[in-house]
Each structure stands twice: as C-alpha cells, then as structure tokens.
Amino acid sequence: MTTDDTNGQFGGYGGQYVPEALMPAIEELRDAYERYVLENEDGFMNELRAHLADFGGRPTPLQRADQLSERYDTEVYLKREDLLHGGAHKLNNALGQVLLAKYMGKERIIAETGAGQHGTATAMAAAHLDMPCEIFMGETDIERQRPNVFRMELNGATVTPVTTGRGTLKEAISETMRDWATNVEDTHYVIGSIVGPDPFPEMVRDFQSVIGDEAHEQILAKTGDAPDSIVACAGGGSNTMGAFHEFRDKEDVDLIAVEAGGSSLEVDEEAGVAPNSATLSTGEEGVLHGARTKLLQDEDGQIMESHSVSAGLDYSGVGPELAYLVDEGRVDAVNVDDEVALESFHRVSRLEGVIPALETAHAFGYLEENPDAVGDVTIVNVSGRGDKDLETVVEETKAHDLDVETASTVLQEAGE
Amino acid sequence: MTANSEIGAVFEAGEPAFIPYLVAGDPEYEASLEYIEALERGGADIIELGLPFSEPIAEGPTIQNAIVRSLEGGMTPDRFFSFVEELDVEIPLVCMTYYNLIYQYGSESGPRPFVERAAEAGIAGLVVPDLPAEEADPLRDACDEYGLDLVFIVAPTTRGDRLETIMEQVSGYVYVQARLGTTGAREDVSDQTDESLARLREWDVPKAVGFGIKTGEHAERIVSAGADGIIVGSALVDIVAEGAESGESTEAVADRLEAKARELKEGALRGVPTAESSD
DSSP states (O other): OOOOOOTTEETTEEEEEOOGGGHHHHHHHHHHIIIIIISOGGGHHHHHHHHHHHTTOOSOOEEEOHHHHHHHTSEEEEEEGGGSTTSBTHHHHHHHHHHHHHHTTOOEEEEEESSSHHHHHHHHHHHHTTOOEEEEEEHHHHHHTHHHHHHHHHTTOEEEEEOSTTSSHHHHHHHHHHHHHHHTTTEEEOOOSSOSSTTHHHHHHHHHTHHHHHHHHHHHHHHSSOOSEEEEEOSSOHHHHHHHGGGTTOTTSEEEEEEEEETOSOOBTTTTBOSSOOHHHHOEEEEETEEEEEEOBOTTSOBOBOOOSSGGGOOSOOOHHHHHHHHTTSEEEEEEEHHHHHHHHHHHHHHHSOOBOHHHHHHHHHHHHOGGGSOSEEEEEEOBBSGGGHHHHHHHHHHTTOOOTTHHHHHHHHHO | OTTTSHHHHHHHTOSOEEEEEEETTSSOHHHHHHHHHHHHHTTOSSEEEEOOOSOOTTOOHHHHHHHHHHHHTTOOHHHHHHHHHHOOOOSOEEEEOOHHHHHHSSSSSSSHHHHHHHHHHTEEEEEOTTOOGGGOHHHHHHHHHHTOEEEEEEOTTOOTHHHHHHHHHOOSOEEEEOSSSSOOOOSSOOTHHHHHHHHTTTOSSOEEEESSOOSHHHHHHHHHTTOSEEEEOHHHHHHHHHHHHHTOOHHHHHHHHHHHHHHHHHHHHHTSOOTTTTO
16 A cells, blocks of 8 residues: 555645544544554455455456547557446445454444445445445435446445435535434444545545556556556546556656536536536635535535536545645646537447446546547546446437437437 | 633523524524524523534534525525624624635635634634534634634544543533534433533533433433533524424514523523532
C-alpha cells in the first residue's frame, strides 16, 4: 500500500466534519487503517490480495483497443476494471473495507449506492466474508438501476429506499450517515468513493490504487514506457484516483478526469439545480458529508441537486484529494455532456465489443472530442461494465433522438 | 466564559434551563415568529433556532421535514437574521445550523462574516452538529471576537481524550446527547443519559440534555439525574407539523406549543433535587 502523510488534509481540503457521535468511530477506523492497511498487521494486506485475486479476479487485463486506436490515430489501452467480479472497480474498495471491518470486530455493514455498483460490490463482499449488510439507495436510483437492486438482494443484502430530496446518491449518503450515527458501535459504513471524513478519502484511494499499479506494470510490459495520459471518469472520484495515484509523481503523464457535463453547465439558481455533476469544473469550496471539498452549491451554501445521465456520476461533491490535485494543476478536470456520453456508449460497444458503464462512456466521450489531447499512448480506465445501464441507454437514446447506428437495434430488442 | 455571557446568566440563575428548538420559518415565516414567541411565554429560558441546511445529517425525519418546509418557504441565512431581528423575545437565542452555511456566508471565506452578522442580529450562541471540536478553531476565534458562546455536543460514544478536546472549546453549555442516533422524540429516557452526565460531572460548564425528550416526566427524570437543562426539539416540531397538515390556525398551534413548553418546564422544575431528597 502507498500513502502520503497527509493526515486527512489535501491542501486545506479534507478533514472530519461529522456529528460528534461518529468521531470515536472515525478515530478507531484511522487507527485500524494505519495498522492493517499501511503496516499490514496480522497479514491483512496479504489476505486482501488473496481475496482480490481468487474471488475478485485480479489482475484485470490491460487491453489494446485496436479500433479506437485506429480511429484516433493514437495507441489506446483499456484498463478492464469491468472484468473485475461484479463488473466494476468498486469491489477493490468494498472487499478492503468489509475485511477491515471484520478485523475491527464490527458485526454489520452498511453502504450507500448511486448507480448500484458500489452497493453490489459491498453486498458481494459482505456475502463472501459472511457479514450482514444493508444498502441505502435513493428511490430514483432504484428505479433506474433495477438489475443492481436485484443483484444486491440476491447476495443477501437489504436494500433500503431513501425517499428524501430527489432520491439520488447525495440523499443516500446522508441517510447512511444517520444509520451509522445510530448504530456506530457495531456497524461499519463502507463509503464507496474517495469522499467523506478522514480517513476514508485516503483509505479508499489506497484500496483502489491497485488499478494504477497494475496498469503501470502492464503498459511497461507492452510498450516499454509509461503512458502519455490516463483518462478516467470522475463522480466522487474513486476509479479516477485509483488509476492516477501511481502516476501522481510522474509529471510527464497527463491525468485527465472527465466529469458529467449533464445537459448543461449553466445552473438554475432558482430551482437549486445544477443540470450537471461537474463539481471539479464548476463547484465551489464547502463542507459536505464529512469533508471540505468542492461542491455544487448555491450562494448561501445550500447543496444543489446534480444531474447526469449516469447515476454513478450524479453527485454534488467530489473527493477532496481530487479537488486539491485539480487546483494544483496536476489533474485536468474536463467534462462531456449526456449526449456525447450516450454516443460513446454505443460507439465503444460497436467498435470494441466492450459495453462500458455510462460513467466510463464519459471518459470515451472526451477521447472522441479531443483525440489530439491524449498523446501517443493513453490508458482509459474502464471503470465498469454497462449492463446495468441498458434500460437507461434505451430510454435516453430515444429521448435525445440520437442518430446512433446501433440504437435502432437496441430499441427493437428492448421492445421484444 | 460562561458566567459573563447571556447564556451563562440563565444558568447562573439556578433553575434548570428549558431549551426548546424549532426550525426558523417552519412551516412559514410569519407563523414561525408566533411559535417562537409562544415558547417564551410557556417558560423557555433559551431557544435553539434552526437555520435549515439542505443536508441535515444529524437529524431524524421530524426535523428533516421541518427543514424542507422552511427551505421551500424561502428561508436563507439573510432571511434568518431578519427573522431573529423581528422576534419579540427577551431570552437568549442559539442558532443551530450546519457548517457549510456558516462557512459560505459573506464575501470573505470562513466563519467570521456569519458570526459578525449573527452577533449583530442578537444571536447569543451557536451549535453546529457537523463541526467537531478538532475542526472548530476558526469558528471559536470568531465567536470569541464577537462574544458568542459555542456549544458542543457530547455523545454517548465520546470518551477520554475527546472529552478533553471538547472541554477546551465549549462555552455556554454542553449539549449532552442522550442517546445514539439522530434527533427525534422517544417514548422513554435512555440510560445512556446517566452515564454521559456522570462522565461530565467535574466540568464547570452547564450540562443540557437533548435527543428524545418528549414529556414533562422525561424532563423531570433528566433534571433529577443531574442535568442543568433540557433541550427539546422534535416533540415541538411535531406540533408545528400537525398544525400545518391539519390546517389548524396559527393561534391554536401557538397555544399548543405554549402548553407543551409549560409542561416541559414544569417537569424540569419538579426534577430539581430538594434538600430532603438529596439527603
């Protein structure tokens, strides 16, 4: 495991802004993180690596994308986190945290989920490690991610709908924090991204850094050199930092975080809605869900509802470390809109035989729009697979009236 | 620090303090003014006034809903301060809100502009449920500059070094969280209250217990366990919510709030140990 001695601070971002009842649990977690994750006490990391290999299927491949390489006249490699068990990078963190909870003697796992990928990964990890598990999910997200709800339930998790607000990830996180504050003594909250109070941002990044570690070795084996750029989608930012962390000090590798531009970057102040989730590009510093970071908020500091066609990116905050690295100029924050992401979803599926998650489709959307900005060799982190998004893609492709070559086939099949 | 403040003076008076909470602007601005004033008539000694934040992670459903009603009615930090200035009450007011609203207020980044405006409006203290003592130095400095008390919460899980850290930062009173979880009225009083009060026995700051208190009997029980005050939120917010849902007149709701306040204050007074009972 790698870490920086940040003590929970990333240039003023980060910290611990939670109700007092949770503070002892957070201190206990930091202690456990330092002992087991950073110092490998009791062989924790060895056990985690074994679970990741045997249960998770690591290492995931680094695949050369021949058709995309030809299309963009650059070498495009795909880090295939969609091939990890469960179909997304989320398992790296979920397994790490559930195992850590066991080492800490906790008896119950709770988690929030947006797209359902983190909830699915947590439910799988909890089943694998024999821990009871409850997942909080906004009712809007339950509606648009039904296959994942079913998967969580199959793995024995209870899925609890969250009806406050717009019923998306932001509300699910708040509700999970409330449960944690009630049951903190025997329960561990598996936060799904590099957000939340210290030590979550550091710890989740460390669990996800296996992505960049593997990718580095694999690209060296294939090309003999580091890539010119790494492109990853960014909602909360866990696949992003997981892919970037290994390359942070390699200044000649461009790190490109692609956010959800949604339908527009303009904000509807009156309605308190940002029709995008481009927090790094348009957000302002503030305090939410345990950390100081960039947020989509109005001038009073009320948190705005965000929007993205991709439930997994639909969040008003972002990880504090990512906010810091963007301020420092180490990470470029860019964004693409819903339509570009949808088109990329179809294109990549058709050209490469890889159906990417709608989240990942944003990263491919950036590549389509900026093929000259990624250098001669780029790695796109395929954060997850798109099976969960098929219903959304069918509806949204129709709603956006997109002229996509394969759309008619998809629509036809869905109607059968 | 405590004895010199408005809030300190309430506790110096010797009676157990009754500290009700309502969300400012719930269910709408004008009625809310009347409701706060009714609480004073019913015997409130200090009032905690909620400035609503869109992500109230420490609140249960009752107060979450009140926050939604107030926000939908257009409550903002600036309107909150106007609200405070319009209120016709003599007792100290404590603003309870989340840190992002404090941090964002005004053109200068950080908590100082909010505290300056709060002091100008007549706020005597602040409670910020998502600001632990470790992160509180900038707010503590601003509160010291403008003479506001800064109340901190001690939870049933708070022990050891964390108690020391909080003791260094707290002024006015310490908010003793009676049970784990979020806010909300309950049918019984938690045994965790006694343990929490025992841990704080040596502190020379007043101890006010909140979370789950609903009746005069609860108030009596908590004061007799050694609390210097009781904090009641959800049981009062429930009355406001019922009034809003049933279309009750503002006057009728205000009367019910006043009666409930009186029940709670009288309960607290009954809980004061007499010379006989303390023998």
